[in-house]
Amino acid sequence: MEAKLIESREIAPDVRHFLFETSEPFTFVPGQFLSIQQAFDDKKITRAYSIASEPLNTNRFELCLDLVKEGRISPRLFAMQPGDAIEIKPPMGMFVLKTPPRDSLLIATGTGIAPFRSMLRAHAHDPARQFTLLFGARHEHDLLYRAEFEQMERLRFLPTLSRPGESWSGRRGYVQEHLNEAIGERRDMDVFLCGMKEMVDQVRSMLKEKGFDRKQVLFEKYD
Numbered sequence: 544m545e546a547k548l549i550e551s552r553e554i555a556p557d558v559r560h561f562l563f564e565t566s567e568p569f570t571f572v573p574g575q576f577l578s579i580q581q582a583f584d585d586k587k588i589t590r591a592y593s594i595a596s597e598p599l600n601t602n603r604f605e606l607c608l609d610l611v612k613e614g615r616i617s618p619r620l621f622a623m624q625p626g627d628a629i630e631i632k633p634p635m636g637m638f639v640l641k642t643p644p645r646d647s648l649l650i651a652t653g654t655g656i657a658p659f660r661s662m663l664r665a666h667a668h669d670p671a672r673q674f675t676l677l678f679g680a681r682h683e684h685d686l687l688y689r690a691e692f693e694q695m696e697r698l699r700f701l702p703t704l705s706r707p708g709e710s711w712s713g714r715r716g717y718v719q720e721h722l723n724e725a726i727g728e729r730r731d732m733d734v735f736l737c738g739m740k741e742m743v744d745q746v747r748s749m750l751k752e753k754g755f756d757r758k759q760v761l762f763e764k765y766d
Contacts, residue, residue: 544569547628549603551621555685557610558654559621560595563629565602571634573597573661574735576763577604578632581616590616593737593763594634595657597665607657607687638735638763640666645733646673648725650718650746652738653680656687658763659737667695675699677725679718679742681706701725719745730754736762 546563554560571577576593596605611617620629640647640662649659656678667674676698680686683704692700703714703721714721719742726732734750736743743764750760 561606569602572639573665574639574658575634575636577634580630593657644671647733648675650677655738677701734760740764
């Protein structure tokens with residue numbers, strides 16, 4: 544399947560938000576990912592990226608990517624101009640909200656926020672669910688989509704910075720340090736984790752110690 548770039552914009556240093564459109568029907572469930580293929584030396588390289596937009600019954604989708612300067616795919620994507628096209632595989636993945644609805648804690652670092660933006664834009668208004676988003680970044684300008692999350696009335700948004708500036712008056716440190724605040728006394732919610740491997744592994748271990756069943760914890764991690 545081919546996807547044409549409509550527009551892209553920088554949303555943080557070395558992080559871009561991309562809008563693509565396909566010529567074929569494009570459907571997905573919030574939280575799923577798609578794969579992008581590029582040819583290198585007569586071989587196809589495939590990379591998976593979470594979709595950052597909610598389904599809108601159109602052929603458009605959005606991605607949030609950071610630039611891996613030594614990588615194969617992201618430098619090409621960052622160099623794309625509107626009208627350029629890429630080859631993609633249809634969305635897939637089971638990192639999605641459960642049915643029937645359950646209250647959920649979403650924990651992300653960096654561009655791991657992408658699938659949660661998709662979920663929240665699609666479901667945060669649902670009165671049958673309560674969402675808490677614990678989002679960790681290095682600097683204040685790395686809090687991707689911060690304004691959107693702050694405007695979601697039904698979302699409990701807990702940002703934290705590991706390298707805050709002097710003017711930052713919010714939470715400091717890593718998401719692991721604020722897990723107790725995010726959970727409280729509850730053990731009846733689902734927890735979704737997306738981000739660096741070290742964070743995901745540590746939080747999973749902490750949740751197990753707190754009595755969460757492994758079926759309550761869904762995760763995606765990357766190096």
